Amino acid sequence: MTASLLLGLTLPIAYLIGGVPFGWLVARGRGVDILRQGSGNIGATNVGRVLGRRFGALVFVLDFSKGALPVLAASFLAPFAGNALPPDSLPVAAGVAAFLGHLFPVYLHFRGGKGVATGVGVVAVLLPATALAVFAAWLVVLAAFRYVSLASLAAAALLTVLRLTLTPAPFSWDHAVVTGFCLFGTSLICLRHAANIRRLLQGSENRLKDSPAMLLLSKTIHVLALGLWFGTLCFFTVAGLTLFQTFDEISLKDKDARPLWFPLPAEYTKEPPSDQFPDPLRKEQGSRAAGAAVGPLFPWYFRIQFGCAALTLATALGFWYGRRRSRVHLVRLVILLAANIVLGFGVRLEHDVSDLRKARDEKTDAVLLAAAPADAQIQEAVDARATFVRWHGYSLLDNFAVLILVGVAMALAAQLPTAGPPAEYNKA
Numbered sequence: 001m002t003a004s005l006l007l008g009l010t011l012p013i014a015y016l017i018g019g020v021p022f023g024w025l026v027a028r029g030r031g032v033d034i035l036r037q038g039s040g041n042i043g044a045t046n047v048g049r050v051l052g053r054r055f056g057a058l059v060f061v062l063d064f065s066k067g068a069l070p071v072l073a074a075s076f077l078a079p080f081a082g083n084a085l086p087p088d089s090l091p092v093a094a095g096v097a098a099f100l101g102h103l104f105p106v107y108l109h110f111r112g113g114k115g116v117a118t119g120v121g122v123v124a125v126l127l128p129a130t131a132l133a134v135f136a137a138w139l140v141v142l143a144a145f146r147y148v149s150l151a152s153l154a155a156a157a158l159l160t161v162l163r164l165t166l167t168p169a170p171f172s173w174d175h176a177v178v179t180g181f182c183l184f185g186t187s188l189i190c191l192r193h194a195a196n197i198r199r200l201l202q203g204s205e206n207r208l209k210d211s212p213a214m215l216l217l218s219k220t221i222h223v224l225a226l227g228l229w230f231g232t233l234c235f236f237t238v239a240g241l242t243l244f245q246t247f248d249e250i251s252l253k254d255k256d257a258r259p260l261w262f263p264l265p266a267e268y269t270k271e272p273p274s275d276q277f278p279d280p281l282r283k284e285q286g287s288r289a290a291g292a293a294v295g296p297l298f299p300w301y302f303r304i305q306f307g308c309a310a311l312t313l314a315t316a317l318g319f320w321y322g323r324r325r326s327r328v329h330l331v332r333l334v335i336l337l338a339a340n341i342v343l344g345f346g347v348r349l350e351h352d353v354s355d356l357r358k359a360r361d362e363k364t365d366a367v368l369l370a371a372a373p374a375d376a377q378i379q380e381a382v383d384a385r386a387t388f389v390r391w392h393g394y395s396l397l398d399n400f401a402v403l404i405l406v407g408v409a410m411a412l413a414a415q416l417p418t419a420g421p422p423a424e425y426n427k428a
Contacts (some may be wrong), residue, residue, distance in 0.1 A: 003081035007093055010077070014094040018101025018118060021108050022062035023047045026055055035111065044111035045148045049206070060117045063102065067121025070094040070351050075125065078287035088126065092181045094123035098187060103192060109266075114192040115135050116152045119185050123159060124176055130166075133157050140311055143218040144318025146208040149196035156189040219416045222315035228369045229308035230410050240317035244290040251286025262289070265370040276382040277364075284364070291357065302347050305402075309340045312409065321419050332412045346398040353388070353395050359390040 019034040027034035038046040048056020050108045074094035104110040124131040138155035152214040163182040164229035199205035255264040268282040320329040363381040
């Protein structure tokens, strides 16, 4: 079976499956014409608003399935297409067709939904880990602000951001098809939400009620994310300092007293070439070993922080925005915004420090390996070491600043919003 034949069969079949108007069918089964009720949309949100949450959830699952199943089937058929098409072409084609089928179903004269549930189904098969992050973002924004449209737009935008930032060479031959789908899907969802965007800007968009369950969800997300952020900062800071101290103590031991896994090279038994080098010189080995142990942790360290920072900032903004604009919520919001900004500087500093560390190590190694290093060579190593120490100090200060700001936010978690009717702005 040729690639062109597979593609020719996949597109219309996936479109027809994606076009099945489950929202219209479920509502019709309840004696309701959903096209004439609420917003007139056949999606899960409008069905839930008109018929109740149970039916809205049912429609969401069905719309999700009609996006996921065609992509899953196309993934099984993809090997039969050979190498004639770029990687993931057949599953992505099925996903796009199902997505367009939901947006423009032939069964209802091309009057369809907004594509969120079906798009999530497609992404769940193509990019399962990304789909979890996107769903988490949707849930957090919904809990914080109570706008389904805003949550959908934020989730769609995050899909593209994650694809472009976390995928090596996202437009290369191996990744371009899925990247193109992410851009295409996000653009279409934004276009389908144009009216919602206008209402959001005008302040007239439909908003879910401030129920105790939604408030509890947003507070739970806030506290868990804040606790994880603070715990990550404390653990990494303490662990880093402990590692440096441990390797420093081992490096000070004589050759015979060292463990077998940490021998003493001859280069570290020399006299320091300058008073700017460690004395004794073998302390340099301990510092290098600790840096090598800590270095691989930094990417995860910052990823966890950024995830927690986004969750806490979004929920804090929701606390302040949701007509509970007391001073404590404003202070919380400002502190977390400052923590996010300082964290951003910390990432930039870490990149610079990493480059300076490489330059320091190269110039230091050149001096240690030379039988008789020249004064100019030693001075270059000394300057590189001094520059590294200075910027590494700035990085440490930045880390402690984030720790303090998050610690203050932890203390403010004792004053989260309480259930009850929203209050107007007050100074309490």
